[in-house]
Amino acid sequence: MSSLEYYPIIDVSPLMKGLVIGGLGIFHVFLAQFAIGGGMLLCYLQWLHMRGECRLARRFADDYFKVLVLVSFVLGAVTGVAMWFTSIQISPRTIATMVREFHWVWATEWTFFCLEVVAGYLFYRYGPRLADPARLHLLLLYSVASWMSLFWINGILSWQLTPGTWLESRNVWDGFFNPGFLPSLIFRTISSASIAALAACALVNLVPGFTRSERHSLVAICARPLVFMLAMPLVGGWYIATMPADSRVWATGGNVPMTLFLTMAVGSSTLIGLYAVVAILRQRLYVNGATASLLLALAFVATAGGEFVREGVRKPFTIREYLYSNSIPRDGIAALRERGSATDDPYPLRNAADYPNAQLVLGAKVFRTQCSVCHTLEGMNAVVDLAGTWSIDQRRLNIAQLQRTKPFMPPFAGTPEEVEGVVQLIGWLRAGRPAAWDESHDPVVLEQIRRWLDEAGTGPGDATLARAGPSP
Amino acid sequence: MNTIFPLGLPSATAFYLVLYLATYVMHMVFMHYVLAGSTYLAVGRLMGRERCASCGWQTILVDWLPFATGLAITAGVAPLLFVQMLYGREFATANLLLSHRWMAILPVLIVCFYLLYLQKSSWIARRAWAWRPVVAAVACAGFLFIAWSWTENHLLMLDRQAWPGLYEAGALWYESPGVVPRLAIWFFLAFPSLAIELAWQGRLLGVPLDAPAAPDARVAGLSPVRRLALTACAGLTGTTFAAIAYWPTISVAAQAVVMGALAGPWLALLVGAVAVQAAVWIVTAIRDRLTLPLLIAATCAWLIGLVSVAVVREAIRLAAVDLATAAESHTAAVHIGGLPVFLIFAVLNAAAIVWCIRTVRTAIR
Numbered sequence: 032m033s034s035l036e037y038y039p040i041i042d043v044s045p046l047m048k049g050l051v052i053g054g055l056g057i058f059h060v061f062l063a064q065f066a067i068g069g070g071m072l073l074c075y076l077q078w079l080h081m082r083g084e085c086r087l088a089r090r091f092a093d094d095y096f097k098v099l100v101l102v103s104f105v106l107g108a109v110t111g112v113a114m115w116f117t118s119i120q121i122s123p124r125t126i127a128t129m130v131r132e133f134h135w136v137w138a139t140e141w142t143f144f145c146l147e148v149v150a151g152y153l154f155y156r157y158g159p160r161l162a163d164p165a166r167l168h169l170l171l172l173y174s175v176a177s178w179m180s181l182f183w184i185n186g187i188l189s190w191q192l193t194p195g196t197w198l199e200s201r202n203v204w205d206g207f208f209n210p211g212f213l214p215s216l217i218f219r220t221i222s223s224a225s226i227a228a229l230a231a232c233a234l235v236n237l238v239p240g241f242t243r244s245e246r247h248s249l250v251a252i253c254a255r256p257l258v259f260m261l262a263m264p265l266v267g268g269w270y271i272a273t274m275p276a277d278s279r280v281w282a283t284g285g286n287v288p289m290t291l292f293l294t295m296a297v298g299s300s301t302l303i304g305l306y307a308v309v310a311i312l313r314q315r316l317y318v319n320g321a322t323a324s325l326l327l328a329l330a331f332v333a334t335a336g337g338e339f340v341r342e343g344v345r346k347p348f349t350i351r352e353y354l355y356s357n358s359i360p361r362d363g364i365a366a367l368r369e370r371g372s373a374t375d376d377p378y379p380l381r382n383a384a385d386y387p388n389a390q391l392v393l394g395a396k397v398f399r400t401q402c403s404v405c406h407t408l409e410g411m412n413a414v415v416d417l418a419g420t421w422s423i424d425q426r427r428l429n430i431a432q433l434q435r436t437k438p439f440m441p442p443f444a445g446t447p448e449e450v451e452g453v454v455q456l457i458g459w460l461r462a463g464r465p466a467a468w469d470e471s472h473d474p475v476v477l478e479q480i481r482r483w484l485d486e487a488g489t490g491p492g493d494a495t496l497a498r499a500g501p502s503p
Numbered sequence: 504m505n506t507i508f509p510l511g512l513p514s515a516t517a518f519y520l521v522l523y524l525a526t527y528v529m530h531m532v533f534m535h536y537v538l539a540g541s542t543y544l545a546v547g548r549l550m551g552r553e554r555c556a557s558c559g560w561q562t563i564l565v566d567w568l569p570f571a572t573g574l575a576i577t578a579g580v581a582p583l584l585f586v587q588m589l590y591g592r593e594f595a596t597a598n599l600l601l602s603h604r605w606m607a608i609l610p611v612l613i614v615c616f617y618l619l620y621l622q623k624s625s626w627i628a629r630r631a632w633a634w635r636p637v638v639a640a641v642a643c644a645g646f647l648f649i650a651w652s653w654t655e656n657h658l659l660m661l662d663r664q665a666w667p668g669l670y671e672a673g674a675l676w677y678e679s680p681g682v683v684p685r686l687a688i689w690f691f692l693a694f695p696s697l698a699i700e701l702a703w704q705g706r707l708l709g710v711p712l713d714a715p716a717a718p719d720a721r722v723a724g725l726s727p728v729r730r731l732a733l734t735a736c737a738g739l740t741g742t743t744f745a746a747i748a749y750w751p752t753i754s755v756a757a758q759a760v761v762m763g764a765l766a767g768p769w770l771a772l773l774v775g776a777v778a779v780q781a782a783v784w785i786v787t788a789i790r791d792r793l794t795l796p797l798l799i800a801a802t803c804a805w806l807i808g809l810v811s812v813a814v815v816r817e818a819i820r821l822a823a824v825d826l827a828t829a830a831e832s833h834t835a836a837v838h839i840g841g842l843p844v845f846l847i848f849a850v851l852n853a854a855a856i857v858w859c860i861r862t863v864r865t866a867i868r
Contacts (some may be wrong), residue, residue, distance in 0.1 A: 038592075038595055038599055039596060039599040039666065039670040041599055041602045041603075042597070095529045101620065104573050105573075105613060105616045105617060105620075106613060108573065108576050108577065109576065109609055109612050109613050109616065110609075111580075111689060112576065112579075112583070112609065113606075115583065115608045116598060116606060116609065117606070119594075119595045119597060119599065120598065120602070120606065123595040123596075123599065124597075126587075127587070127591050127592075127595065130584065130587045130588065130591065131588070131591075131832070131835075131836055131839070132839060134584060134588055134836065134839070134841070135839070135840070135841025135842050135844060135845045136583075136841055136844075137584050137762065138581060138584060138585075138841075138845045138849075139841070139844055139845045139849075141577075141580045141581045141584065142845070142848045142849045142851075142852040142853075143854060144682070145578070145853075145856060146852040146855050146856055146859075148573050148574060148577045149860070150856075150861055152570050152573060153859055153860070153863045156570070157863050157866070157867060160866070161856050161868060163868050165866050167864070168862065169859060169863075172859060176852070176855075186836055201841060203839055203840040203841050204841075220653070242519070275629050303812075304834070329517045375796065376668075377666070377667050378667055378670045379667060379670070379671045380669070380671075381673045396616055458743070492530075498599065
């Protein structure tokens with residue numbers, strides 16, 4: 032029997048599955064960071080009010096919190112659950128591994144969710160009627176709880192890229208306090224503070240009842256957390272330094288889309304930081320609603336770029352050196368090379384009758400198991416577009432030695448017959464899905480594919496990783 | 504399976520099951536409020552503006568449903584985590600098989616959540632009355648869709664034989680004779696919960712429950728207390744009939760487990776809890792007042808009933824899964840570190856929650 036646990040695989044073509052979870056993830060992260068930074072900003076406003084340094088702070092805090100509840104408590108909470116469900120849809124083996132290894136961390140995070148919701152809702156409902164000390168205490172509890180939820184989830188997410196000594200020890204705390212944990216936590220905290228500050232600047236202009244000068248003074252106060260963005264280059268550099276060498280290469284020129292997204296994140300953050308520090312804080316310029324919204328949109332772009340890079344640089348893994356991006360375990364490849372990745376798959380193809388022969392059906396099943404998490408057949412990032420123009424032998428070699436073809440691809444996890452099935456499938460698609468298609472079972476070809484598979488080995492393509500891992 | 508739940512089960516499995524059920528019951532408390540509350544409101548809104556104005560329960564529901572929904576979602580995160588620990592493969596497979604249809608519960612939940620806020624907004628207060636029944640009905644329909652999707656998902660988890668065929672067909676609906684009666688059980692069960700919860704809310708908000716109701720508090724001739732009694736009794740009756748309809752749809756093996764040593768005593772407890780609740784509400788309806796001792800008795804029976812029904816539900820699932828294989832992974836998982844940290848923060852955060860509530864209550868007084 033295969034070591035692989037099989038799940039039904041969904042099809043979201045013409046979209047890529049990565050785009051679905053990535054899009055939702057970016058949206059959720061942005062909302063969550065808004066909630067976290069919002070809590071901190073509100074504590075600051077309440078503290079200023081209690082010190083008599085801002086007479087408008089209390090009133091604005093109540094208005095801000097209403098928005099926080101309507102946006103974060105609804106959209107933030109539900110998209111958080113949606114992330115879980117979507118992870119199951121996209122990569123059930125990955126999320127199963129994460130749940131197994133970190134279930135107590137997640138359970139701990141949940142206790143903070145409970146505190147966050149109760150403290151937040153009590154403030155939302157009763158805040159205007161409470162005395163200042165009680166308000167501050169509620170806000171502090173809300174703020175600490177929301178930041179702690181970041182603390183816990185950050186450990187799990189950073190573990191995916193830099194599992195550190197967990198790979199040897201399998202100790203949950205070795206995985207949690209991994210090399211990327213601290214820079215990532217600080218970076219996200221700064222991002223949270225910045226997003227909340229920009230949202231506040233936008234909101235100041237939307238809330239009725241403030242005069243122009245009151246708005247001006249509130250903007251000047253709410254923009255103060257943006258000063259932390261000055262530390263972003265340092266912390267960002269620290270985070271990049273903790274990345275594995277090959278991942279760093281993807282993000283810094285080795286892979287064009289990832290480099291572009293990193294540039295987008297850095298560029299947007301730089302623009303926001305410059306505007307905030309030079310214009311708002313130093314020149315004390317007034318920021319109207321349109322400008323604040325534009326800055327907030329730039330912050331969204333920065334978040335999107337950063338999250339895309341974070342997801343992308345894990346390739347060819349989804350859990351570094353443990354689980355490949357198609358959620359096949361690193362130490363399971365050798366067995367699948369013998370057994371085949373489709374042999375024990377209990378789920379038939381949905382449209383098997385559309386394929387003219389059994390070899391193409393096999394190819395489609397192999398594609399579904401090994402490729403469909405990142406590729407479509409004919410939609411976005413389609414295999415037919417990527418490999419359709421290759422000669423047939425080129426296709427055989429490149430697929431058999433996938434990790435050498437592109438080092439961010441995982442090794443092929445199947446038999447020579449499965450390689451040939453995928454090769455024929457791409458050829459058939461390229462030919463426009465003709466009604467008849469000959470099967471190809473030439474023993475010489477299959478033997479050659481076997482040699483190519485053996486040459487490439489079962490480890491990842493990057494030489495450093497291949498040496499470090501357990502596979503030949 | 505020859506000893507009362509959870510004894511006799513592999514220790515790691517029993518441990519996770521107890522945690523799962525404890526958090527699931529917590530989720531049920533809020534989820535019932537939302538499901539039954541939104542239905543109560545949708546039906547109530549059809550009675551017209553004047554009757555709605557007289558119904559204090561509707562006012563409370565409009566006010567508190569958004570918060571209850573937030574709590575239901577938050578409380579639902581923990582059982583969602585533990586169900587994956589216990590039945591990860593089955594749960595993920597059912598999710599994947601229902602695919603886009605299953606995922607539709609998320610946008611529906613967002614829409615419903617916002618509609619609950621809309622119901623208490625000044626925007627709707629300025630609109631024609633006809634908007635309110637429409638908004639309430641759409642929110643209620645959304646929550647029912649979510650309840651139905653969960654029921655379908657749960658039953659599909661247990662029907663391993665159906666998985667390949669359902670996948671091949673690309674069907675987005677899982678048809679099973681158990682879906683409707685099981686959904687009916689959980690739907691009707693929410694109403695006794697709502698009655699208890701509203702009664703406690705009423706007490707805390709100063710609604711006179713153990714005194715004659717003011718004439719203007721009556722709706723269709725029924726006092727607030729009688730309306731609660733009617734709600735609870737209708738829910739208990741509906742649950743009983745739905746359970747009778749559901750029974751023949753479950754497997755013989757599951758029936759044996761439910762009636763056997765594992766879940767039989769819990770089933771008896773459930774029947775007893777339903778009987779006590781029914782008795783309390785009938786007495787309340789006859790006397791037209793709900794005294795504190797009666798409310799406490801009903802609450803105890805209700806909580807025992809919730810725990811019992813959760814155990815019986817789990818026994819049916821245990822009869823359908825490969826417990827031996829699952830137990831191995833549970834044993835491995837229980838040795839993964841982190842439990843002490845969870846326990847410490849669970850206690851600390853529970854204390855912080857209590858402190859928040861006490862602080863606000865004191866300040867408001």
